[in-house]
Amino acid sequence: MTSLEKTYEHNAQLVREIYAHIETGDVDFLRVQLGTHPQLLDPPRFDLVSYPGLLHHAAAKNQLAACQLLVELGIEINQTTVGSGNTTALAAAAQNGHLEVIRWLLEAGAQVDGSPLSVASPLITAVTFGKGEAVDLLLDYHPDINRLHAKLNRTALDIARSWGFQEIAERLQVKGAVSAIENGVDEQAVPGASIVEYVSKTAGWVLPEKVTPQPEGTGVKFRVSCIADKNDFKLLFTLGLYTQTPRTELFICLPGNWRLPRQGFAVDSPWTFPQGILTELSKRTLDDAPAAEGEIILRSDPAFSSLGWPADIDALIVVDKIWNTTLETDIDPRDDSVKLYVLVPLKLTKKGPPEGDTLNALLERKRRASWKSIALTSPLQSLR
Incomplete structure (x- = not known):
């Protein structure tokens, strides 16, 4: 038990009283008690839904004066809490339309x-609960209107439609919202469309380009495929490397709830590692030479060491994976020499990178491995 957990345990009655007085807006009580016990301003780092965080609770209960006091006393306005699902107080207010x-x-x-x-942005939260006025207010502050729900891999527009909030859906569309499950005509005409079609038919539905974080300065696009049209695992992959010879594209498998917002994470965060490694390898492909099966990309390589590597892997190995499908689907003849390589995480032994027969045996296993077994481990695991 951490010191903060002990603090909450030893002051359980007072904590309950503080939450109760937040609901009534008793700022005088809050000022006295939190001034005496400032350690209770820190949110619990364990999953207690009944203790979502003081600022979150004040926002959810529409207690503006309490919100102002709590920020004045030192609570960071963008503080997240485990009990709220890693959301901020803004999402709590949006959920209730305050x-x-x-x-x-x-x-x-x-x-x-x-x-x-967070699993859902404040905008998605407001949409989910049908809070049209809250949606309008948030739109005035220019949110990422096409950010994906982390578990459903759907946009705010998709969610509005699924709940039958047609007026909200129309307002979102006016502001530029797109669907993650409906590809427009422009999607069908993009360069490399035959590769997208192949991945969609053999791995799973490919999300539109507009909902996927894009690299800068490469000329290559990123796309996401939801494996087996579900939300358990997904592939982040490049589109555009096939213009080089030999023709390749690179894929990396992620848990379905891997966060892929287009902004918010530091460049060296483990959450941005998939985009970072694909970006660096794309640059190398375009400037020098494509990756080849069996190549091992080391964490210690100066070209990649500044990326936010997940703690549990030492390297990635390039694998020409067998796509698990019974469909007889081919890439368009113009792209028939394209190799779709998967970057598979690797933990090295004391002997270092595998070579010779050991490497060949490893490649054979990884070619036939399940998507689950070659997916990166979510950084959320390290938060538990």
């Missing part, structure tokens, strides 16, 4: 997209 609190939080510095760690 316009005055939403506006104050935004004006006081709350990030309109909330935390990149």
Whole structure:
């Protein structure tokens, strides 16, 4: 048990009273008690839904004065809590449609997209609960309107439609919202469309380009495929390397709830590692030479060491994986020499990178491995 957990345990009755007085807006009580026990301003780091965080609770209960006091006392306005699902107080206000609190939080510095760690952004949260006025207010602050729900891999527009909130859906579309499950005509005409079609038919539905984080300065696009059209695992992959000879594209398998917001994470965060490694390898492919099966990309390589490598892997190995499908689907003849390589995580032994027969045996196993066994481990595991 951590010292913070002990603090909550030893002050359980007081904590309950503080939450109760937040609901009534008793700022005098809050000022006295939190001034005496400032350690309770820190949120619990264990999953207690009944203790979502003081600022979150005040925002959810529409207690503006309490929100203002709590920020004055030192609670960071973009603080996330485990009990709230790694959301910020803005999402709590958005869920309940508390316009005055939403506006104050935004004006006081709350990030309109909330935390990149959260499953749903404040906008998606407001849409999910049908809070049309809250949606309109959030849209005034220019959120990432096409950010994906981390577990459902759907956009705010998809969620509005699924719940039958047609007016909200129409307002989102006017602001540029797109669907993650409907590809438009422009998607069917993109360069490399035959590769996208192949991946969609053999691995799983490929999400539109507009909902996927894109690399800068490479000319290559990123796309995401939801394996087996489900949300258990997904592939982040390049589209555009096939223009080089030999023709290749690179894939990396991720848990279905891997966060892929287009902003919010530091460049050296483990969450941005998939985009980072694909970007660096794309640059190398375009400037020098493509990857080849059996190549081992080491964490210690200076070209890649600055990336936010997951703690549990030492390298990635390039594998020409057998795509698990019974469909007889071919890439368009113009692209028939394209190799779709998967970057598979690797933990090295004391002997170092495998070579010779050991390497060949490893490649044979990885070619036939399940997607689950070659997926990166979510950084969320390290938070538990």
